[in-house]
Amino acid sequence: MYKITYILSYLIREFMLPNPFINMFEEGMAVLVNFVFGGILIPFAYLLTGTWYVSRKGEYWKGSLGFLFNYILLTYIMLAVSEVVSDVDWILGIFLFIYVILCFAEKKLLCLLLKKY
Numbered sequence: 001m002y003k004i005t006y007i008l009s010y011l012i013r014e015f016m017l018p019n020p021f022i023n024m025f026e027e028g029m030a031v032l033v034n035f036v037f038g039g040i041l042i043p044f045a046y047l048l049t050g051t052w053y054v055s056r057k058g059e060y061w062k063g064s065l066g067f068l069f070n071y072i073l074l075t076y077i078m079l080a081v082s083e084v085v086s087d088v089d090w091i092l093g094i095f096l097f098i099y100v101i102l103c104f105a106e107k108k109l110l111c112l113l114l115k116k117y
Contacts (some may be wrong), residue, residue, distance in 0.1 A: 002060040009068040020075045023082035024091060041078070043073040044099060052105050052110035070106075073098070 020041065021033045049066040081094045 002064060005061040005064040005065075005068075009064055009071075012068060013071055017072065017075050018079060020078035023079060024088055025088075040073050041071060045074055048099070048103055048106060051107040062075070073102070 019034045020029050020038070021030045024030065025033055045067050048070045049063060053063045053066050055063060077098055078091070078095055081098070082091050085091050085094060
């Protein structure tokens, strides 16, 4: 199940999600920035998933699915913030502020939900 989730996650991230930097730079530059710095969302999504997911043998697909969800969430947060604000420093600051809130919220909410079941 993990391999299917992992492959699906990769395909969605690579081919279905928009470039998170498209609102910050011109078209060609946005592609270049995404190529060079696009991987920065990967550790952020991984750390965010780690706030609630504890790896257990046979349940790795849950972490992979959580990672995909968080990566999509962070991509669209970056897009939404960059539509409202045009200064790159402000975009990154607001993004990091929202990210910290998400870390606390996911840990609190998902830990509560997982303990009930």
